Amino acid sequence: MKVICVAGYKKTGKTTLVTRLVEALSEKGSVGTVKLMFHHRFNPGNTDTGKHFDAGAQGVVAITEDELVTIKRDPTLDDALDSLADMGMDFAIVEGAKSSSLPKIVLGEAAEKEDMSNVVARLPEKSDPDIGELVDLVLQQDDWVTLESLIRKVKSNPDIKFSGGIATFTGIVRQVTGETQTTALEFEKYADVAEKAMDKICTEMKQREGIIDVVMHHRTGLIKVGEDIVYIVVAAGHRKELFIALIDSLERLKEEVPIWKKEFTIDGDFWVHDKTEE
Known part of the structure; x- marks a missing residue:
């Protein structure tokens, strides 16, 4: 988007x-x-939905004949x-x-x-x-990507009719690794080179028997603990080839895509030689 x-x-x-x-x-x-x-x-207190919200509801969904409105706290x-x-x-x-x-x-x-x-x-x-x-x-602007948007993209593939399942991988910022406590990660990449490398992986993975579609996305910039880093979505005819392709796609992403990671910890920050976060 x-x-x-x-x-x-x-x-x-x-x-x-x-x-x-x-x-x-x-x-x-x-x-x-x-x-x-x-x-x-937007949701005044004198309306029914406003009364629901003021009573303590964490989320309110209003439905009319033509509209669906979601109201949530801490937006x-x-x-x-x-x-x-x-x-x-x-x-x-x-x-x-x-x-x-x-x-x-x-x-x-x-x-x-x-x-x-x-x-x-x-x-x-x-x-x-x-x-x-x-x-x-x-x-010309960069895409705003979510896991659900990638799943939608895969489901829009005309060949999805041959798929029996979709598997996804979401990499997040891990807070504790052994004795190290991470507060955030920062990722940098050669934009065009990294995107071409990911496109190449997806294209080659789709040539495997039974693989319908493969898409992936890696975020850049500063990412806080618990936030998403990378998404991979695979659609396949059967579960065996599906999960193998998902794992292989992740390993190729780690090895082949030029992405660099800086780790921020409670003891200081440093660049990590690994190209991407698991």
């Missing part, structure tokens, strides 16, 4: 630009949006984007989130007055930009 953030001060034309992007990107795939509403309450922007990716969105547009690390199209003076990261385009407020150019910009 490609993600773009539209940021700027109030009344700079953010919502208008978001709607234009939704219309244009909808011609290329499914689009989801996120609206930051920190000064509002984060990552949660919102994960939910859109899990739903199978091809694109996500976030209105707001100036302080996030997401790629941003910034309207008006905010780009100069605030210390924002990852600004990919600056536009005058209430401008009439070339939407085609902005769509091309969105298509």
Whole structure:
């Protein structure tokens, strides 16, 4: 899922630009949006769902004839984007989130007055930009990937009708290894080289008898204890070849993909020679 953030001060034309992007990107795939509403309450206390929430429900799901709305406590922007990716969105547009690390199209003076990261385009407020150019910009951004989005991708393979099962592997940041207590890991990779290496592994694994599809994704940047690092999804005709292919795909990822790991522990930090985390 490609993600773009539209940021700027109030009344700079953010919502208008978001709607234009939704219309244009909808011609290329499914689009989801996120609206930051920190000064509002979406689920007022005088509604039935609000009463459920205020009574202590950790999550509330409201269903109408045309809508399904999920309300949960302790929300984060990552949660919102994960939910859109899990739903199978091809694109996500976030209105707001100036302080996030997401790629941003910034309207008006905010780009100069605030210390924002990852600004990919600056536009005058209430401008009439070339939407085609902005769509091309969105298509250039990195993918936001979840395990569920990869499973959806595999299930969309026309040959999935020959599959009897799907197996997945999720690597997470381990906190305790022997006497070492890890607080976080940081991963770096040669972007194009690493992606080509993973594509090669997937292509070659799919040539095995009975293997329908193989996809994988490795995150980069700082990843905290318990968070996901790597996903591998394999679909196969039968379970025996399925689990063998899953293990072999992981071992090849470890050996062949140029990814480097820095480990942060309570005793200090250091680069690890292993190329990826199990």
